[in-house]
Amino acid sequence: MEILQSGMGELFQAPDVNAFREWNRKKPKGLVDKRMTAAEAVGRFIHDGDCIGTELYGTVRCPVSLVSEVVRQGKKDLRVAGQGVYELDLLLGASLVRTLDITYIGLEVYGVSNCLRREVESGRVKCTEWSNAGIAWRFKAAAMGVPFIPVRSMLGTDTLKYSAAKVIECPFTGNPMCLLPALILDVGLIHVHRADIYGNAQIDGISGFAAEMARASKTLILSTEEIVPTETIRQRPDRTIIPYYLVDAVVEAPFGSHPGEMCYVYRRDEPQIKEWVEASQTPETTRAYLDKYIYQVRDHVEYLERVGRQRLNALRYQ
Amino acid sequence: MEILQSGMGELFQAPDVNAFREWNRKKPKGLVDKRMTAAEAVGRFIHDGDCIGTELYGTVRCPVSLVSEVVRQGKKDLRVAGQGVYELDLLLGASLVRTLDITYIGLEVYGVSNCLRREVESGRVKCTEWSNAGIAWRFKAAAMGVPFIPVRSMLGTDTLKYSAAKVIECPFTGNPMCLLPALILDVGLIHVHRADIYGNAQIDGISGFAAEMARASKTLILSTEEIVPTETIRQRPDRTIIPYYLVDAVVEAPFGSHPGEMCYVYRRDEPQIKEWVEASQTPETTRAYLDKYIYQVRDHVEYLERVGRQRLNALRYQ
Amino acid sequence: MQSQNANPGGYNPAELLICTAARLMPDNTTAFIGTGIPMLAASLAQKMHAPNLVAVFEFGGMGAILDKLPMAVGEENTFHRALAAAGILDTIEAAQRGFIEYGFLGGAQIDPYGNLNSTVIGAHDHPKVRLPGSGGANDVGSHCWQTIAIMRQDKQRFVEKVDFITTPGYLSGPGAREAAGLPPGTGPYRVVTNLAVMGYHPQSKRMMLLATQPGVSIEQVLENTGFELLVADTVEENPPPTDEELRLLREEVDKDKLYI
C-alpha cells in the first residue's frame, strides 16, 4: 500500500484523534446552563493563535455577531479554516489571521476579496489549499474520530500539491485515492435557528456542514436566533442536529447572521453587503467600516441599533 | 504505509465504486411514478444470488412486508448483509440465504436465533464477521462513493480476523487503523413513515442507518406507511432523508413493519413475536409459521386480514 | 442462585444484578445502554442518584427519559423525550471520538483479560453453537472509556481462553489494546455477576475479585471461575438491594413486569 504523493502544504493542526478523545472525555456531560454573552464566550474560549472555523458560507447562516466580537477583542494570529464571504473577510480585514486552510474566500457575485488579496499577497497570511468538500470531509474525519478520510477530490491537481493531503494506492482496488487529514478545530462558531440553554440546537433548511464542524470542534460556541425550552427539543429529538454535550457556550443573537440571511427568518441585507464590498477595497475604508459596525459599538445589541430596527424588520419574512 | 493485517473472511461483494458510478449514472433522474405492488417490486428487482440488505433492526421499522414477499417468491442463494431479528430470521427460516455479512442475528431478549443456528451449524450458510457500526460504516463508504473507510472498531479481535477488513499503518499518525471495504448492495429494502410517488421519503425518530444504506444500494425498494403528495415533501425539504433518485420502487404498506413497531404509529405485537420465537425452534414449526403468515396469504393485505384488523388497531398509538 | 435465599427481604437474581449495575452508574455521565439489564439499571439509576445519567442507545437515541422500558434497541422508548434521535453512526462515532464513558456488555464467554465471545462456541467455520455475533458489542468495547460486563458466573462462561474474541478486553494483556490501535486509556472496568463484582489489576490487567454479592463467599466465586482469578486485598460484601431500590424497580422501572 504505497504512498504515491504527499501534498507539500503545511498541516496547520495535527489530526491527533487520541488527544481529541482525552479532551472530549473531560467535557461536562451534565445539563448545565451555558448561556453567556458573546464577549464572555469569545473572551473565555478563543485564544490568540487558535485554530478556528465558521459555518455556513456565502452570507448564509453565518455567525457574524460572534466573528464581530472576535474582531472587537482583537484575537490575533488566528489559524482559520474554511470558506467565507463576509464573515472571514472581517477577520482578514482586521489582520487577525496568520494561516488559512483555504477553499474559497471571495465575495461571490461581487468578485474577489480585496482583504484576502492584501493579506496573502503581502505574505502576512500563509495558505494551504483544499476543496470545499475537502474541508467538510476533514471535519467529517474529525467528527468520526479518525485521523483521515479517503476521497476522490483534488487528485491530479495543484490544489492537492499545495494541500497537506496524501495519495495512496487503495489496498482493496489498487486505484489512487486521496486521503485527507482530520481537521480538529480549537474553536468552532456556528449560528443556529434555535437552541435550549444547554446547547441542544436545531437548524432549518440546508444543514451545510454544521453537523460535521460541531463534532470536529474541541470548543463549540453557538449563537442562536432564539433560546427555546428544552421541552421543545424533547418533543422532536430527531431535529437536534447539535446535541448539548458538544456545546460550550450558547449566545442569544437575533439577526446574528446580519447582514447575511437566515433562511425562513430574514433575507440578506444587500445594501450593507455592498457597503462592505466598497469599503473593503482599501485598508482605510476597511478600517472605517470596522469602526462603524464593530469597534465603535459595544455589542450585538448596539450593532443592531446602529443598523436600525426598522431596516432589520424589513428584512424579515412576514 | 504498510498493510499490517488482512482479515481472512470472504469479501462477498467487491467495492467497485467505478461500476457503481456507471450504474448510478443510468438511473432515471426524472420524476417518475414508482408505485407498484410488493410482488412486482420483488419480482422485477430481486434476483437469485443478489446481495441484499434490510434496515432498521430489532423489529423496529423493518421492511417485513417486503421480506415476506421475498420469501413468498422464493428468491434464493441470497447474500444478506446486516443485523436482524424477525425479518432476517424469516429468510433464514425459509433457507433462502447463502452467505451472511453478519453482525448480529438473534432474538434480543428471547435469545439466540434457532434459524441462524440451523443454517450456519449445518454449513449451509457461510459467515463473514463485522460489528454493527462496521456494517453501517461499510454502507457509508459506498454512500460516499469510496472503496473503504477507516475506523477504530474491530481492531485486535477475531471479529477482524474473520472479516474482510484490513489493518494499515496510518500515514498521518503511524497508528494502526482498520479499513473497512465499501458494501454496495444489489438491492436495499427500507420501510419509511411516508414517501411520495417518486420515492422522496421521510422517517420520524431515530434514523438508524437508512441514509447510508439507501445511498449504498444499486436498487432501492421502499415500503411506506403512507403515500403523501409531493407538495408535502416540498414544504419541508430538510425532512427528506431519501431523495427520489435513489429509489426504484415505492410500495404502500400500512403496518409494513408488523409484527415489529413503527415509532409514533404503532407498537410491536409481542404475542406474534413470541409466536415466532416458539415456532422458529424446529424446522417443522418454522414451516408452519411461514405457511400461515406468508405462503398461504397472497399479499400484505391478506396478511393483515389474517392478523386481524382489530388486533392491529389495538397496536396503534391513539 | 444463592442470593435469593440469603436475603430475608427477598429479591431475585435479576433484581440483584440490576441494583448492582445501577450503583456503578454515576450522575452526569454518558453510558451506552443495551436491551435488558443495563436498561433497567439505567432507569433505576436515573430515579435514584443519577437523574442526569445520559443513556445512549446504539441506533440513535441520546438522553432519553427512561419512563418506559424498551424491548428492543431501537424502540421508541430509547428516544422517548430524548435530547437527540440520530442514527447508529452518530452514536458510535461519538464513542469513537471519546464522548461515551461507560458501555455495558454481555457474552457467552469471558476470559481473564475481559475479552468477550458472543460469536461462536467451537471453530468459526464449523461451529458447535452459532451465537448472534458482535452486534454493537465490539464497537462499545473498542471505543467506550470503561466497559462493564454483566453475566452469569460459572466455569463454562468464565474461561481461560474464549473460543472467539468478539469484543476486545485487554486482549493478550498490558499494552495489547494500544498496540492493536485501540484508543489508549480504554478497556474493561467491571464485571458484574450473580456472585460478585470484579475489576482488573492495574498492572497485569487480569480480572480481580473486588466484592462478593450478599451471602456469597470468596470460595464460591473462585469455584465458579474457570481461570485463576486475582483477589483484592480487601474484598467487600455488597450490601443487598435496599427497600427503596426494590420498590422503584418493581413499582416504577418495570411496573409491567416485562423483565423481572
Place this chain on the structure above:
Amino acid sequence: MQSQNANPGGYNPAELLICTAARLMPDNTTAFIGTGIPMLAASLAQKMHAPNLVAVFEFGGMGAILDKLPMAVGEENTFHRALAAAGILDTIEAAQRGFIEYGFLGGAQIDPYGNLNSTVIGAHDHPKVRLPGSGGANDVGSHCWQTIAIMRQDKQRFVEKVDFITTPGYLSGPGAREAAGLPPGTGPYRVVTNLAVMGYHPQSKRMMLLATQPGVSIEQVLENTGFELLVADTVEENPPPTDEELRLLREEVDKDKLYI
C-alpha cells in the same frame, strides 16, 4: 462584445451566455449549479425545455423550483420548494457516487485540456493576484460526468499553461485523469464564452471549436485564444437568443434585474 451590435433584437453579453448555457441543459437530468450565470441558465431551461431539470446546489439544496434567483450558493432560493435540503457532503457525495451528470465551472484561466485556475496568478507562495480558491470547483470538476466551463474569452484567460491547476480538466491529456485516480469517463464537456462554444477532441482531449456565437468569425475566436485551438470540420454559428428566451429571461427569470 460584438454580439450586442450584431443582433438587431438587442441582447447583452450576459443574456447571450445564459441562453447558450441553458440550451446545453437537457430535461430529466441533474446539474450542479453555482451562483450567477449557471443559475439563470438553469432557471431559463426549467421554463423552456427542461421542466424536470434537477438543480443541485453544493450546500444541500436538491430539486428546487427556481422561481426566484439566489445571490449566494446556500440561500433559501437554492432549496425553495426543493425535494431535499441536506448538507454539502450529501450533494458532493452524490456526485462522487456518479449521480450528477453536469457541472458548471468558471475560472480566471483555462488551458487546452480544460484545466481551470481560480487560485492564484503567479506563484502560489508569492502570488501576483490571490484569487478566491477552489471552492466547490475542484469537487465538481472531479466527480461530475460532464463539466461545462462558462468564461469570457481572451488571450489572458485562454492560456497554454494555467498558473495553477485548481480544478482538473483532462490534466496532461488522454488517460491522465484515470491515472490520477479520478473516476473514469468524467471530464470537460463544453466551454461556453462570449465568442464561441468549444468541446474537446475525443482522442487528444484538446479543446476544439464547435460553434461561434452569432456574428463572430472563427478568426476572432482564434485571435482571442492563447493556445492552438482545434477547429471542428463543421463549425456552426449559434442562433441568437429567441424572443421567447429573452422574454422569459427578462420578465420571469431575472425580473428584479439582479444579474442582467
